Amino acid sequence: GGAHDDSATTRPNEEYMASAVAELELPLPVLLRRSLDAIVREQCMLVNRTAVHFLLQHNDVMQHFVALRRYLLMGAGDLMSSIGERLFRSISAATSGDELEYCLASPELNRVLQASLELCPHYLRDPYISRIRFVVVPASSPLLEPRAREVFTSESLDVLDCVSLDYVVQFPLNLIITPDALVIYREVFSYMLRIRRVLWVLASIWEFLDDPALLRSRDREVRDAVRHLCALRHKMRHFVGVIQVYVCSQVLDVSWSEFQQCMHGEIEDLDALRRNHMRYLARLRGRCLLSAERRPIMAAIERVFKLIFDLRLQLLIGGVARSTASALERVTFVRRAQAGIERRFDETVQFMFKVASSMSSRHFDPHVEELLLRFDFNHYYSKAVAS
Numbered sequence: 001g002g003a004h005d006d007s008a009t010t011r012p013n014e015e016y017m018a019s020a021v022a023e024l025e026l027p028l029p030v031l032l033r034r035s036l037d038a039i040v041r042e043q044c045m046l047v048n049r050t051a052v053h054f055l056l057q058h059n060d061v062m063q064h065f066v067a068l069r070r071y072l073l074m075g076a077g078d079l080m081s082s083i084g085e086r087l088f089r090s091i092s093a094a095t096s097g098d099e100l101e102y103c104l105a106s107p108e109l110n111r112v113l114q115a116s117l118e119l120c121p122h123y124l125r126d127p128y129i130s131r132i133r134f135v136v137v138p139a140s141s142p143l144l145e146p147r148a149r150e151v152f153t154s155e156s157l158d159v160l161d162c163v164s165l166d167y168v169v170q171f172p173l174n175l176i177i178t179p180d181a182l183v184i185y186r187e188v189f190s191y192m193l194r195i196r197r198v199l200w201v202l203a204s205i206w207e208f209l210d211d212p213a214l215l216r217s218r219d220r221e222v223r224d225a226v227r228h229l230c231a232l233r234h235k236m237r238h239f240v241g242v243i244q245v246y247v248c249s250q251v252l253d254v255s256w257s258e259f260q261q262c263m264h265g266e267i268e269d270l271d272a273l274r275r276n277h278m279r280y281l282a283r284l285r286g287r288c289l290l291s292a293e294r295r296p297i298m299a300a301i302e303r304v305f306k307l308i309f310d311l312r313l314q315l316l317i318g319g320v321a322r323s324t325a326s327a328l329e330r331v332t333f334v335r336r337a338q339a340g341i342e343r344r345f346d347e348t349v350q351f352m353f354k355v356a357s358s359m360s361s362r363h364f365d366p367h368v369e370e371l372l373l374r375f376d377f378n379h380y381y382s383k384a385v386a387s
Contacts (some may be wrong), residue, residue: 048268053218059172068150072167072185075167080196081196083126084196086112088196090112109134110133128315137164161190163190163193164190175274176270178274181278183279195244201238201309204312205233205308209229225338233311236311250370250371255283255385296355307341357372
């Protein structure tokens with residue numbers, strides 16, 4: 001019985017030794033991979049989880065995302081309204097290239113920001129407000145392409161494309177809020193600032209027309225022309241208002257909700273955290289119609305915006321804004337202003353509606369579909385296109 005036990009004990013040892021000798025005969029890279037791979041993977045996983053915890057808990061990266069949404073995505077509506085009002089008025093008052101250049105210089109822009117913060121003092125208590133500043137984007141930036149060499153005027157739609165809010169990011173936050181991410185934030189900010197400026201221009205048109213000398217004129221021809229122009233302005237205001245509501249609700253709110261759901265899930269490493277953030281920004285950019293595949297829709301929208309600026313410029317040139325002009329002089333220019341602009345406005349909006357409808361039917365896009373629904377809730381545009 002004892003001999004049998006010694007044999008049983010010796011056999012596993014021999015098998016172990018044979019296995020060890022066989023492993024020693026393997027190439028060195030294979031041996032290293034077998035002995036170290038599992039250990040290195042385990043350590044990498046621990047380091048990644050610790051880094052994610054450090055960013056989420058100790059650096060409050062989620063609060064930085066909230067601050068970016070509040071300022072660069074214009075979530076702080078009262079502050080952005082104050083900034084826009086000051087900025088648009090100063091640009092509109094510029095009468096020369098030197099004055100316009102002064103208005104768009106970083107020191108002046110940041111004075112506008114500070115003055116607006118003084119009117120909204122509750123934002124001064126935000127610990128992240130010190131990271132916000134205005135910057136003038138270099139001409140080489142994608143924000144200005146392909147218009148980098150265009151000569152801007154105070155009445156140009158693109159005059160503010162070189163202006164953006166910036167968010168100061170330091171290590172280790174720059175591992176997640178990367179320069180590429182900030183470019184998208186600035187692009188969306190520039191787009192939303194443009195929408196606000198177009199709305200401001202429409203409000204200024206109403207200020208021109210809200211004149212008792214025009215509205216209460218004894219000349220029926222004058223009253224009819226002004227009423228027609230007010231109706232055109234109303235159509236334009238509806239168009240821009242639909243886009244603004246779509247961006248605020250269907251784009252910003254929905255995308256933020258999706259991003260929060262992703263952040264509530266388990267995030268194993270920095271790459272996953274960075275991917276979640278960049279996916280959120282890519283959705284924002286696409287749903288704002290800023291991506292290449294949706295460029296035809298955006299091109300039509302920009303043409304409508306330019307027509308609104310053309311209408312204001314015609315009214316300025318025609319003296320409608322001058323109280324010294326007679327009612328007859330004003331109505332002459334009113335007719336001239338609205339004649340071609342209204343026709344081009346209707347054609348451009350119907351073209352945009354056709355393009356968006358075709359794009360939505362070929363590649364089902366719920367967000368483009370939502371935009372179309374907001375435009376055409378009473379079938380006004382679909383009937384116009386069908387006719």
